[in-house]
Amino acid sequence: MFRSGWQPALLLAPALLLLALLTLYPIAYSFVLAFTDAEYQSDALTFVGWANFNTLLNDWFFQQATWNTVRFTVSASVVQVGLGLVLALLFARPFPGRQWFLPLFIYPMMLSTLVCASIWKAWMHYDFGWLNNLFDAVGLSRQPWLSDPALALWSIVLVDTWQWTPMAFLILLAGLQGIPQDIEEAATLEGATPWQQFWHIRLPLLRPYLFLALLLRSIDTFKLFDKVYVLTGGGPAFATETLSLMAYKQGFKFFNLGAASAIAVIMLAIALVLSLAYAWQVMRRPS
Amino acid sequence: MFTKTKMATALLGLAVSVSGVAQAADLVIAGRDDLMGRALEQSVAAYQAEHPDMDIELLKLPYGSLYEKLVIGMREGDSSFDLVMIDDTWATEFMSQGWLAELNEDRVSQDFIPALTDISRYPVGQGPLYSLPVVGNVAMFAYRSDLMDEPETWSDVIAQGTQLHTAERSGVVFRGTQGNPIVTGFLPMLWAYGGNIVDGDGAVNFDSPETVAAIRDFVSLREIAPRGIEVYNSGEVRDAIQQNKAAMAIEVWPSWVPTMDDPELSQVVNQVEIIPPPGEVNASTPMLGVWQMGVSANAENAVAAEDFLAYFTSADNQRELTLSLGLPPTRSSVYSDAEVVDTYRWYPNQLNALRQGAPRPRINAWQELESIMGDYLQLALLGRITPEQAAQQAHQRMAAAL
Numbered sequence: 001m002f003r004s005g006w007q008p009a010l011l012l013a014p015a016l017l018l019l020a021l022l023t024l025y026p027i028a029y030s031f032v033l034a035f036t037d038a039e040y041q042s043d044a045l046t047f048v049g050w051a052n053f054n055t056l057l058n059d060w061f062f063q064q065a066t067w068n069t070v071r072f073t074v075s076a077s078v079v080q081v082g083l084g085l086v087l088a089l090l091f092a093r094p095f096p097g098r099q100w101f102l103p104l105f106i107y108p109m110m111l112s113t114l115v116c117a118s119i120w121k122a123w124m125h126y127d128f129g130w131l132n133n134l135f136d137a138v139g140l141s142r143q144p145w146l147s148d149p150a151l152a153l154w155s156i157v158l159v160d161t162w163q164w165t166p167m168a169f170l171i172l173l174a175g176l177q178g179i180p181q182d183i184e185e186a187a188t189l190e191g192a193t194p195w196q197q198f199w200h201i202r203l204p205l206l207r208p209y210l211f212l213a214l215l216l217r218s219i220d221t222f223k224l225f226d227k228v229y230v231l232t233g234g235g236p237a238f239a240t241e242t243l244s245l246m247a248y249k250q251g252f253k254f255f256n257l258g259a260a261s262a263i264a265v266i267m268l269a270i271a272l273v274l275s276l277a278y279a280w281q282v283m284r285r286p287s
Numbered sequence: 288m289f290t291k292t293k294m295a296t297a298l299l300g301l302a303v304s305v306s307g308v309a310q311a312a313d314l315v316i317a318g319r320d321d322l323m324g325r326a327l328e329q330s331v332a333a334y335q336a337e338h339p340d341m342d343i344e345l346l347k348l349p350y351g352s353l354y355e356k357l358v359i360g361m362r363e364g365d366s367s368f369d370l371v372m373i374d375d376t377w378a379t380e381f382m383s384q385g386w387l388a389e390l391n392e393d394r395v396s397q398d399f400i401p402a403l404t405d406i407s408r409y410p411v412g413q414g415p416l417y418s419l420p421v422v423g424n425v426a427m428f429a430y431r432s433d434l435m436d437e438p439e440t441w442s443d444v445i446a447q448g449t450q451l452h453t454a455e456r457s458g459v460v461f462r463g464t465q466g467n468p469i470v471t472g473f474l475p476m477l478w479a480y481g482g483n484i485v486d487g488d489g490a491v492n493f494d495s496p497e498t499v500a501a502i503r504d505f506v507s508l509r510e511i512a513p514r515g516i517e518v519y520n521s522g523e524v525r526d527a528i529q530q531n532k533a534a535m536a537i538e539v540w541p542s543w544v545p546t547m548d549d550p551e552l553s554q555v556v557n558q559v560e561i562i563p564p565p566g567e568v569n570a571s572t573p574m575l576g577v578w579q580m581g582v583s584a585n586a587e588n589a590v591a592a593e594d595f596l597a598y599f600t601s602a603d604n605q606r607e608l609t610l611s612l613g614l615p616p617t618r619s620s621v622y623s624d625a626e627v628v629d630t631y632r633w634y635p636n637q638l639n640a641l642r643q644g645a646p647r648p649r650i651n652a653w654q655e656l657e658s659i660m661g662d663y664l665q666l667a668l669l670g671r672i673t674p675e676q677a678a679q680q681a682h683q684r685m686a687a688a689l
Binding site for chain 2: 040061125126127128142144146147149152231233234235236237238249252253254255256
């Protein structure tokens with residue numbers, strides 16, 4: 001197809017150059033900044049070794065933000081993929097009105113996150129919110145959804161689940177629809193119960209899709225920023241502060257580029273471990 | 288081949304013409320969104336009516352985005368913006384870094400409230416003028432005059448608030464959200480109790496018995512505040528006072544309350560008095576939150592920028608913006624205009640507050656210090672740490688940041 005060896009390289013060069021400029025250079029520069037005390041206004045860089053990392057790792061606020069981020073990532077991803085699986089199983093079979101319900105279920109995903117968070121902030125208002133009015137109506141006590149440090153993070157999990165479960169649902173529905181009919185028909189003829197069919201046929205065949213959904217949701221939830229920014233600002237009492245929000249404040253509010261880059265490097269390391277673990281699960285040969 | 292060449296030429300021409308349009312503005316203004324954005328928009332339209340050949344580009348941004356864009360642009364020597372709007376807490380950084388051009392003093396009216404033009408200078412009150420005050424924001428105090436007497440001290444606020452607190456209506460309401468909101472509510476109280484964040488030399492001076500006393504009383508307000516106060520922001524405070532859900536608001540800004548006497552939006556028409564915040568050990572010290580505008584040091588259209596700024600801050604335009612939008616003016620004459628006072632009956636009090644007002648500390652790292660203080664205040668508000676620990680730990684952290 002190509003007359004000489006350098007032609008493919010030449011064709012790839014613009015894309016590779018863009019990738020290097022827009023992705024590799026910022027990452028490399030973040031690594032450099034993470035080991036410096038960067039004076040933003042004067043552009044002066046002073047090498048400080050591991051000092052930024054030491055300060056962060058011994059800082060209660062950073063530890064709290066890390067713990068919040070990990071709790072949010074794990075709980076939101078697992079709940080969303082679990083609920084997505086239930087919905088996908090329901091929608092895998094035809095039922096009356098299916099074509100109407102499907103767009104309804106994926107509607108939250110189409111909303112802008114800021115709009116979604118603003119709507120939920122109004123719904124979760126202690127005095128005037130729709131949620132507490134509903135609780136009143138059914139005889140339950142009002143809840144301080146966003147102002148109780150013990151509840152606030154779980155309230156944000158609820159909002160994220162409402163918005164992004166449809167994504168997991170669509171991935172898993174696609175997976176379910178890709179399972180050959182004849183396998184399930186053969187299992188039915190062999191006398192397998194619906195539960196046995198689910199456990200021994202559908203679930204193993206869905207495994208790559210489950211991991212894909214978990215991977216995508218984990219990456220997205222790990223960088224949680226906008227919902228927290230709108231709903232709680234990281235409070236109350238740091239109960240919902242996340243690593244992204246902390247990096248944003250350090251970088252773009254205080255212009256402490258060294259500290260912000262150190263947080264970004266730590267986030268990158270955690271995200272890399274997560275991605276590699278998922279990739280290993282997805283790519284290993286089925287037993 | 289010929290068709291392809293013609294198409295490529297046409298696309299190139301289009302691209303050049305589009306980029307030409309983008310650079311052709313005679314004046315580029317970067318300002319806030321919301322109320323201030325509407326005021327800028329209205330003024331740009333009026334100014335353009337007088338200068339029909341002038342092309343003005345107005346960029347309206349939220350608080351955080353405006354700061355980011357300006358700092359990054361100014362630091363890089365970018366000439367994208369000619370005229371910029373800045374919060375008074377950013378002023379020291381912008382002026383000390385040489386990001387704003389000196390203004391022509393001869394064109395500046397003596398009608399501006401002196402306390403506001405003082406913070407438009409660097410060093411404060413003495414140096415050259417780098418900006419003009421465009422929004423006369425000052426932290427005020429609101430109370431229900433039909434329910435209580437005017438509180439003269441913060442102890443009085445706590446005492447009367449405790450008496451008035453019921454399940455339906457809280458004694459007080461304030462912004463409890465972590466960061467800037469909780470700090471701006473607390474600062475007038477800190478100053479009234481004799482506390483300070485930095486001393487005269489700019490060193491952190493937060494850990495003091497006065498600060499501890501102020502934090503202790505601030506934390507006690509939570510008992511007589513609405514449930515969920517920890518995430519209350521300006522919208523919730525305004526709603527609580529306007530919807531008869533709170534007897535006092537310890538912090539209201541003039542731009543939040545122009546609808547207080549509007550019967551369609553408020554349940555407390557003519558029942559709320561807006562006054563400077565109470566004193567305690569010290570006399571009342573209202574906190575200034577003035578927005579300023581200055582000409583970028585890299586402006587390509589500096590003359591046009593200064594001319595528009597003169598128009599925007601003229602007494603006639605301020606009067607128009609105040610009456611139509613409720614934008615707080617910065618000129619004494621507008622505060623004594625009969626129609627303005629008739630529309631906003633608290634304006635004489637507001638003028639007094641502006642005259643007595645104090646700005647937040649003039650230090651470059653204010654954003655970081657404010658955030659640190661906000662974190663510890665909220666931990667104290669929720670009972671996670673004692674007022675003593677809040678003062679001590681915030682002090683240590685702020686000192687390290689400085």
